[in-house]
Amino acid sequence: MPDLTTSIGNTTFQNPVFVASGTFGYGLENPDLVDVSKFGAIVTKSITRHPREGNPPPRIVETPSGMINSIGLANIGVEKYVREMVPNYEKIGVPIIMNIAGSVEEEYCEILDIVESVSSNIVGYEINISCPNVKEGGIEFGVDPLLTEALTSALRKRTEKLLILKLSPNVTDIRVIANAAVNGGADSVSAINTVYGMSIDSMARKSEIYTTYGGLSGPAIKPIGLACVHKVFNAVDCPIIGIGGITDSADAIEYLLAGASAIQVGTANYRNPAAGLSIVEGMESYCSKHKISHITDLIGKVKTHE
Amino acid sequence: MIVIENASVITNTEIASGIWQLEVESPQICSEYAGPGQFISLLTDNGWEHPLRRPMSIAGVNGSQLTIIYKIFGDVTILLSQMKKGDLLNFLGPVGNTFSGWDNADVNPILIGGGVGLAPILNLKKACDDNNRDAAIIIGARTGSEHSMKHDPDNSIFLTTDDGSVGEKGTVMPVLERLANDMKNVMLFACGPEPMLKAVQSFAVSAGILTQLSVESYMACGIGLCQGCAIETPNTNGSKHSYHEQFSLVCMDGPVYPASEVTFA
Incomplete structure (x- = not known):
């Protein structure tokens, strides 16, 4: 049996397949449709300081090969x-990464x-500095390396658990922001959050x-995500969690080859909440x-023409 | 419990102009089915050009066979209309709540449907028939060719068309108002295009008639994960799954709402 374990910082996951923030609720919603204990980890929807109603409808629309x-x-x-949520995490037998937005x-x-x-069995925090939809989603941080670094250092002082900064593709050079996160003490960066879009x-x-x-x-955004991951991998020394348009194991392997140590499945969960399991x-x-013999042997091993 | 299964196509036929009826073998979903109002969410495209499932109301359940009715609207419904006997379609369901109160012996149900809103209304009509409840049914369309039923006022089946080519000319509203005025202890159940639901809602509120509306929304997951199908609601207590008061998730809290709990844009 090949070894699928992968490490981010000092934490080892049973496999590199996580479910992405916002696509799996708080991780407790659907025990019937999927055995969540087989995921590498669940990343929760973004949690804010106070409850949020969300935006008025319409909130979603399908677009060619995306939404x-x-x-x-x-x-x-x-x-x-x-x-209400954290105490239940002990029961579900899968590492939880809490996503935080502010x-x-x-x-x-x-x-x-x-x-x-x-006390909780949350293994780490993914910091949303890249939500394109609300001012409170941290995008101001995500486009500014100085703010990213300052925020990361402030959070680093407060936790020993995994600190992952979730990056936006809506920037001039994602490497600059990734570097700022690492300088601030992040264990990892995840890339990418969604790409600005419009439908008429x-x-x-x-x-x-x-x-x-x-x-x-x-x-639709997989090529953007792959390029971002590959750029960050070649510029910044930290494990990367690849996100963007992953629907099957071939997509996931591509992200590993581009430089990701783990991946997150997002939109594909809407079609089939067990998509991550077939990817494993x-x-x-x-x-x-x-x-x-070990899945991590693939990380960053894409051959380029240069 | 919501399940995902590959449903096998039995029949797929155009029952009126642009309106199709699809019958599938879907034993697991049928065994979980709770009643008229519930829907399924289906995938027609095994590729990813159309990534999202399409929610469609259940038009009938008979043993292990399930029927939906759909209107040709875009690429996905065109693909769906090309499905042949034996083809497999990925169904998720049953999803959502059901119409309620129609089986109460003191109630005279009037069912109102239009467009694809026909599906749950026909399903409810059958449930009424099966339970020996006399239910009047009013179906609206733009023109006669979009109707699959016969105008039959003697059996309380009323069709309307915008152009008057079949049944009564005009919308469903004049018929509804007439029936509601002539009958006692009326309760309304409606599903259809938003302008129709708005008109039914406004009539029901002013006439003080208990009414349930089945509403539509764009939907990505159908199981409460994406929060995409939110609709506005004036109710401050009813939305259990959207975690807040102003919005309600059609997939988990709906699709059937008391008319007073829906705010149309």
Whole structure:
């Protein structure tokens, strides 16, 4: 049997297949449809300091090989999250990575302090500095290396657990932001969050998303994600979690070859919440077939023409 | 419990202009089915050009066979209309809540449908028939060729068309108002295009008639994960799954709502 374990910082995961933030709720919603204990990890939807209603509808629309969403970080807020969700994580037998979003540094810190004040089996935090849909989603940080570094250092002081900064592709050079996160003490970066997108109904002559712009995800953005991961891998020394349009094990392997140490499945979960499990199986057969004894041997091994 | 299964096509036929009826063998979903109002979410495209499932109301369940009715609207429904006997379609379901109160002996149900809103309304009509509940049914369309039923007022089946080519000319509203005025203890159940639901809602509220509306929404997952299918609601307590008060998730809290709990844009 090939070894699928992978490490981010000092944490080892049973396999590199995580489910992405916003596509699997709080991780507790659907035990019937999928055995979540087989995932490498679950990344929760973004948790904010206070509960958020989210954006008015329409919030989603299908686009060619993808979709645009503008949910607006609808969530129960950190206090209720700690009270009602965190205690249940012991039962589900899969590492939880909590995704945190905020609008100012103090807010991120406050959220982290509240979660750190209780004992939990949350293994790490993914810091959303890249939500394209609301001001409170941290995009101001995600496009500014100085703010990214300052925020990362402030959070680093508050936790020993995994600290992962989730990066936006909507920047001039993603390597600069990745580097700032690492300088601030991040264990890892995840890339990419959704790409700014717009959809127009020509018959109604109207934008299809209430907030006009939203975040494009799905197979349509896979080439963007691969390029971002590959660029960061060649410029910054930290494990990368690859995200963007992963639907099957071939996609996942491509991300590893580009430089990712783990991957997250996002939009594909909407079609089949067990998509991640077939990706795990597919990775296993890929390794067996190609005589790869450890999946991590593939990381960054893409051959380029230069 | 919601399940995912490959449903095998039994029949797929155009029952009126642009309106198709698809019958599949879907034993697991049928065994979990709770009643009219519930829907399934299907995939027609095994590739990823159309990544999202399409929610469609259940038009009938008979043993292990399930029927949906769909309207040709875009690429996905065109693909769906090309499915042949034996083809497999990936179904997720049953999803959502059901119409309720129609089986109450004191109630006279009036069912109102239009467009693809026909599916759950026909399903509810059959349930009423099976339970010996006399239910009037009013179906609206733009023109006669979009109707699959016969106008039959003696049996309380009323068709309307915008152009008057079949049944009564105009919308469903004049017929509804007439029936509602003539009957006692009326309860309304409606599914259809938003302008129709708005009109039914506004009539129901002013006439003080209990009414349930089945609403549509764009939907990505159908199982409460994506929060994409939110609709606005004035209700401050009803939305269990959207974690807040202003919005409700059609997939988990709906698709059937009391008329007073839906805010149309």
